[in-house]
Amino acid sequence: MNPTLTIDLTAIRRNWRALDTLSGASQTGAAVKANAYGLGLGPVARALHAEGCRTFFVATLDEGIALRGVLPDATIHILNGVVGDGAAEARAQGLQPCLNSPRQVAAWRDAGGGPCALQIDTDMARLGVQPADLPRLVEQEAQTLAQATLIMSHLATADEPDHPLNEAQKAAFERRLARLRPAMPDARASLGATGGTLLGPRFHYDLVRCGIGLYGGMPFADAAPVVTLRVPIIQIREVAAGAAVGYGASWTATRPSRIATLPLGYADGFHRALSNTTHVYIDGKPAPLAGRVSMDLLTVDVTDHPGVTDADTVEIIGPSRGIDALAHDAGTIGYELLTALGTRYERRYKGA
Numbered sequence: 609m610n611p612t613l614t615i616d617l618t619a620i621r622r623n624w625r626a627l628d629t630l631s632g633a634s635q636t637g638a639a640v641k642a643n644a645y646g647l648g649l650g651p652v653a654r655a656l657h658a659e660g661c662r663t664f665f666v667a668t669l670d671e672g673i674a675l676r677g678v679l680p681d682a683t684i685h686i687l688n689g690v691v692g693d694g695a696a697e698a699r700a701q702g703l704q705p706c707l708n709s710p711r712q713v714a715a716w717r718d719a720g721g722g723p724c725a726l727q728i729d730t731d732m733a734r735l736g737v738q739p740a741d742l743p744r745l746v747e748q749e750a751q752t753l754a755q756a757t758l759i760m761s762h763l764a765t766a767d768e769p770d771h772p773l774n775e776a777q778k779a780a781f782e783r784r785l786a787r788l789r790p791a792m793p794d795a796r797a798s799l800g801a802t803g804g805t806l807l808g809p810r811f812h813y814d815l816v817r818c819g820i821g822l823y824g825g826m827p828f829a830d831a832a833p834v835v836t837l838r839v840p841i842i843q844i845r846e847v848a849a850g851a852a853v854g855y856g857a858s859w860t861a862t863r864p865s866r867i868a869t870l871p872l873g874y875a876d877g878f879h880r881a882l883s884n885t886t887h888v889y890i891d892g893k894p895a896p897l898a899g900r901v902s903m904d905l906l907t908v909d910v911t912d913h914p915g916v917t918d919a920d921t922v923e924i925i926g927p928s929r930g931i932d933a934l935a936h937d938a939g940t941i942g943y944e945l946l947t948a949l950g951t952r953y954e955r956r957y958k959g960a
């Protein structure tokens with residue numbers, strides 16, 4: 609058996625349906641940037657579209673072009689926006705860039721304009737038109753802005769429901785919406801991602817933009833799990849008490865031990881920071897890492913699993929441990945774990 613990443617498309621559809629129910633009257637768009645959070649743009653986008661999703665968000669023009677090839681009719685927004693030739697190309701592909709700055713608005717106008725989104729910054733200070741630039745844009749780019757289908761902003765702390773910045777950003781969004789509305793009468797409004805959807809109806813506006821919740825990650829605690837990762841054992845060896853294992857000799861056997869070697873490493877997104885700190889699961893029972901994670905290999909102490917052989921497989925992500933628990937051990941978040949998964953697995957899609 610090869611290392612196998614199983615992606616449950618039925619679970620993704622169920623998660624979209626659950627978030628769409630939570631978002632009530634507002635529509636539920638999907639963030640499928642970074643290859644649908646590492647899970648495969650084509651299969652994931654097709655599954656979401658089949659469930660009823662019609663608005664999609666990618667980060668880059670290339671991602672938008674790839675998605676257009678999958679979904680000829682969907683509304684596709686490019687979060688990072690476009691300039692120069694990119695604007696012309698996006699327009700030719702029927703993609704709607706999020707215009708994030710006066711320069712991007714001008715580039716869209718020069719390419720001929722058309723349906724697009726306007727992203728405004730509400731005190732996250734990352735991406736989007738800054739408040740000081742809004743009056744001049746409304747005055748000088750009225751024709752371009754009038755064609756926008758969406759006015760959006762992004763919450764910085766939506767995964768912390770009690771954080772005061774959520775209400776402050778919402779208030780800033782509404783102040784700027786009021787200023788933009790006369791110039792952009794047809795645009796829908798959108799503020800929340802998965803976290804914002806969970807904050808409740810006051811944060812939903814016309815459209816929510818869900819990513820991680822679709823893929824089974826926090827902060828959507830009720831998400832159906834989507835990803836299973838199983839890898840074979842490729843070799844087992846006996847080592848004596850006192851023997852060291854792996855690069856840097858960072859793990860030493862304190863008793864006669866059995867070490868299993870797995871074909872999984874940091875090139876596959878199994879972070880090197882997990883060295884000596886986490887477990888894999890054998891028949892639901894944890895077996896600790898022994899030694900450093902290498903590029904392509906991992907060593908595990910299976911001394912307490914006497915029945916295990918080099919014909920067995922182990923669970924890395926699955927029923928015993930989800931993506932957020934493994935991400936926590938690596939000092940990161942489910943988002944980074946998924947997008948780092950790498951390309952060497954045999955990928956199996958369940959459902960459709």
Ligand SMILES: *Cc1c(COP(=O)(O)O)cnc(C)c1O
Pocket residue numbers: 639641665687761762800801802803817818819820821
């Ligand atoms: C990635 C992203 C989303 C989706 O966020 P999740 O937290 O994964 O739901 C929504 N909006 C913007 C602007 C994003 O960058």
